[in-house]
Amino acid sequence: MRTLISTGAVMTAAAFSLLTAPAAHATPxxxxxxxxxHDATTGEELRKNEPHVCSFYxxxxxxxxxxxxxxKIVEMPPTGTKGKVADNGSLTLDGEGHGRTDDRTLPDGHYKLIWNFDGEHGKxxxxxxxTECEDDGEPSGQPTGTPSQQPSGEPSEAPTDEPTSSASPSTA
Known part of the structure; x- marks a missing residue:
């Protein structure tokens, strides 16, 4: 009978310690x-990576x-020299472990972000x-020339329903 009581007491103590452990220590x-x-226009609530951006954070x-x-952000082949630093900085995360940088831009190319932090146990x-941005600054599909301000000659004849006489002769 004594064994049953002491086993129950051990189980109760273990259960008690699990229930009273602070939630902050749930993950080491x-x-x-x-x-x-993230693309600069994406909200911080999105937790998905966006690997193709122009302006980003x-x-x-x-x-x-x-x-x-x-x-730090380093260049990557095929567009850059492997390991050459393109941008870097530091950041202090808030009390909930969240933080973001200001919006950034880099020349079009392939890059790798390397993120080091206090308490890091592995790599x-x-x-x-x-990154890929439109270089010309004009919306796609728009003409690039300057429109003429002068008319190009006499107005053409009004359209008719009559066929033209310049049809190609048919070959039989």
Whole structure:
């Protein structure tokens, strides 16, 4: 009978400690967040990566509150020199482990984000992405020439329902 009571007491103590453990320790500190590339027009609530952008920002969520992050963006082949730094910066995440950079732009090309942070246990987090912006600044499908302000001669004849006499002779 004594064994049953002491086993029950151990089980009760274990259950009690699980119920009273703080929720903040549900995941150990360190590599528990993610970072995404977002188009500058995308809201921060989207947690999907957007690997093809023009103007963009880096969006982090799910990290430990107040984590310090150092990031860099390096060029990647086929458009750049592997590992050449194109942009870099640092960021302090808020109390909920969220943060975002200002909007960024890079020349058209292939890049890799490398995300290092305090408490990192493994390799840095990373994302590979492409930037592509329209260089000419004009909407596609629009003529690129300047319209003439002068008429190009006499007006043409009014259309008729009569066929023209310049039809090709048929061959039989």
């Amino acid at each position: 500190p360190g590599d528990n967040g993610t970072v995404k590339i 880096l969006d982090a969520f799910g990290f430990d509150g107040g984590q310090e992050v150092d990031w 840095a987090k990373h994302k590979v992405f492409w």
